[in-house]
Amino acid sequence: MEAPIRTASDDRSRVRGRSALDALSRPFLAADRLVERFVLPTLNPLAQTGAIANMSFIVAVVTGVLLLFWYTPSVGEAWSSLDELDAVGQWMRSLHRYSPDATVFFVALHALKMFAAGRFDGPRWVAWVTGLVLVALLWFVGWLGYWLVWDVRAQAVAVGTARLVDPLPIFTDPLSRTFLTDPSVSTALFFTVFFFHMLVPLAMGVALWMHISRVSRARFLTSRVMTA
Secondary structure, eight states: OOOOOOOOOHHHHHHHHHHHHHHHHHHHHHHHHHHHSSOOGGOGGGGOOOHHHHHHHHHHHHHHHHHHTTTTOOTTHHHHHTTTOOHHHHHHHHHHHHHHHHHHHHHHHHHHHHHHHHTTSSGGGGHHHHHHHHHHHHHHHHHOOOOOOOOSSHHHHHHHHHHHTTTTTTOOOOOOGGSSSSSGOOOHHHHHHHHHHHHHHHHHHHHHHHHTTTTTOOOOOOOOOHHH
């Protein structure tokens, strides 16, 4: 089979694409140089966005497991079990609440940097595709996490999600009505949300391994100082 013939327009398109990526990468390079004027290169967070995202995600997983000592997965008791936490429980809840925010922030920064550096084709395509899968799973886990608190915001998320499904000819009655009052919410549904919130991070671990398995000299976690 003959190789496709490259034309002059193809070459020009490639040059324009590379120029656009170079323009996008310049602010990152400038930020790196600026940060490293004040800290050591090993402590530059912009050079470790992927590792920081991983560490933040691990903090979220660990604190989520520890929160099970206080949390009651029940429609009637979920909110009260979190509202009545002691000092240690409140600290764990805060870490579990804000570490995913850090994860999302550094994942977005990491993806933008890799895209600007042109690391999404050739041998890097596996890392890029698995990275996109990880972003989708991360959003899904966070979306499920809002349900588990079962406060006013969680109810709004549930009702809004159900309204997206209501137009489909699946249920005889609008699904959104199910979440208007606590007694109408199925305990089985709540436990299903809880189960997937605990299970999906395992799938993320597999995707993360695939994400870095083809990358040479990948930094999976931050150093002790950077972690602190």
